[in-house]
Amino acid sequence: MKKLCITIVAMLAFMIFPIISLAVEYDIEKTDIHAYLQSDGNIQVEETHTYAFDGDFNGITRTLIAKKGTEIQDMKATENGKALNVEQEDNLYKVHRKGTDETVTIDLTYTIINGVEVYADMAQFYWPFFDQSNESDYNNLNIYIHPPKPTRDVEFIGYDSAWDTGKVDKDGVVHFAMGHVSSGEKGDVRVAYDSSLFTGASSAGDKSIRQEILSDIEKKEAEIAAFNKRKELFHRIAPFVIVGFALYLLSLMMRRSQYKRQIKSELERQFVDSFFVPKTGLSMPATIQYMNNGVLDTHALTAALLDLVRKGYVKENDQETFVVVNRKTDHEHEQILLTWLFDIIGKNGTFRLTDLETYTKNKNNHESYQKYFANWKKSVKREVDAKELYEKRDNTRMTVGLSSLILLPFIILFGIHELYGWMLAAIVLAGYVIVFAIIDKRKTVEGANIKAQWERFEVKFADLVPTEWNEWLDDDQKRAFIYGLGRNNHTIQKKSKTLMEHVPQYNQLNHNSGTNMLLFLMIASSAHTHFDKAEAATMPNISTGSGGTPGAGGGVGGGGGGSGAF
Incomplete structure (x- = not known):
């Protein structure tokens, strides 16, 4: 799980950080848009955008997506009356203006052809100046709609x-003071004047639209009233939902705590504190997997190779070369490791650490390498599972995890009704329940006993003195070293090295095994370096790309737009 989390974080960082590093940092401090409706049905638009840039920039962008039946023409840009170069890419207009750490104000002008729709009683300008595809926040947005001449x-x-x-002023100018508008939001504006003001525009139909607009207003007001009523209802029931689920989570935690106390009591009754390296009936790779919360990495792989040497299945010719001398192993994962290293990567029962580099240079071998590594891990896990060190309660944990879905409708409803505090509380509670279900793997008495023995060993080993170490059997010394290596426990590894250096006999061949312990230490260092490089070389490459296209138009009539920078 730990390795998976690290991999996911690395992938996200790889995808996100290049994008961030290339992005232009800016704020759109103020945007004023004036739309001047003409009697011929066209609209002259004047926009003023104030950008505050942080760092280097090349200019600003404006996406303008015309509604069906309309057209955008004559886009121009100026700064303090000075014309700026405008580059058009479909609906995207790029205004070139380089600089660094500046606040700039740029004026845009363009014409909307046939933007006014003339009906029997009124003529309307119904337009989306931005839509959901807009990538930027407007900190202070104002839109002004001007009639061809003053009217009430x-x-x-x-x-x-x-x-x-x-709001409308005495001359009929409608001002939409929208203030802060976040990216990804839309906000169409619709303004209608007497159709007699647009004598030069073609008719859009004989229907009347005044009542349609008034009906839209009434409908929206009714929707808001109903929304507020529902919001008040959910605001009243939210405390009961949150408190009730919090009590449920508390009861789960109390039951888990009670179980742990029972296991602890039984453990205290059975536990025998041994000074030597624990013998628990698990192989060293399985012990490392169990104590490492299921994680087996290249440290564990190195430890497994040394364990084959310790058990006499493999003999080291030197610190780089190993030969199989016995294939009748105790465990399936040992068979897999022998086949993988000595037959697939090595040849004819001989494995050299340099074979790893030769093997992984061929990209065709990468999938096979990872497949064998995964199969070895699974086999080690099967040994741990067969020992039944955890209570069999997967169905219970699944039920607890799924119970978090009870809060899902409330999370959605609280969010929809802008009860963000209650929504956050519900999300946190649901998250706690999911995490609780994941981590609530309860050890059996035997599982707790094994863990306690090895944890106690780690504490006592740190205080071990050379005279005590010298009394240990060679096998115990090696198992202690292999355990520390597999768990990447720097304290045990450093202590083992210190003990070896302080006991002169380990500068010579050990009489029990014929294996020099200092050579054992050198093998570990060299083997882990080679396994680490092989793992890095065979990991799948992740390639990403980034880019952007103008929005498709999410406003009324397929129109829309947005602002940005480059």
Whole structure:
């Protein structure tokens, strides 16, 4: 699980950080948009955008997606009256203006052809100046709609982000003071004036639209009233939902605590504190897997190779070369390791550490390498599982994990109704329940006993003196070293090296095994380096790309747009 988490984090970092490093940092401090409706049905638009840049930049962008039946023409850009170069890529306009750490104000002008729809009673300008594809926040957005000439006959409505932001002045100019608008939001504006003001525009139909606009306003007000009523209801029931689920989680934790106390009591009754390296009936790779919470990495792989040497299945000719002398192993994972290292990577029962580099240089071998590594891990896990060191309660844990789904509808409803505090509380509770279900693997008495013995060994080994070490059997010394290596326990590894250096006999061949313990130490260092390189070489490559295209238009009539920089 630990290795998986590290891999996921690395993948996300690989994908995200290159994008961040290339992005332009900016804030759009203020945007004013003035739309001047003409009597011929066209609209002259003037936009003023104030950008505050942090770092280098090349200019700003403006996406303008015309509604069906309309067209955008004559895009121009200026700064303090000075014309700027505008590059068009479909619906995207790139205004070139280089600089560093500046606040710039750029004016854009363009014409919307046939933007006014003339009906029997009124003519409307119904337009999305931005939509969900907009990639930037507008910190202070104002949209002004100007009639061809002053009038008091006006109807208007703003949708989504523009709702309830509009006001009309005495000349009929409608101001949508939208303030802060986050990226990914839309906010269409709709303003209608008497159709007689647009004598030069073609008719869009004989229907009347005043009542349609008024009905939209009434409908929106009714929706808001109903929304507020539901919001109040969920606000009242939220405490009961959250407190009730919190009590449920507390009961789960109390039951787990009670079980742990029972196991601890039984463990205290059975536990025998041994001074020597524990003998628990598990192989060294299985012991490392169990004590390492299921993780087997290249340290464990190195330890497994040394364990084959310790058990006499493999003989080392030197610190780089190993030969199989006995294939009648005790465990399946030892057979897999022998086949993998001595027959697949090595040849004819001989394995040299340099074979790893030769084998992994061929990319065709990468999948095979990872497959054998995975099969070895699975086989070690099967040995641990067969020992039944954990209570069999997968179904219970699954049920507990799935119980978090009870909160899912409430999380959605709280979010929809803007009860963000209660939504966050529900998310946290659901997350705690899921995590609890994942980690609630309860050890049996035997499992707890094995863990306690090895944990006690780690503590006592740190205080071991050379005279005590010298009294240990050669096999215990090697198992202690292999355990520390497999778990990447620096304290045990450093202590083992210190003990070897302080006992002169280990500078000579040990009389019990014929294996020099200092050579054992050198083998471990060299083998781990080679396994580490092989693992890195055979890991799948992850390639990513980034890019962007103008939005498809999520506003009314397929129109839309947004702002950005480059």
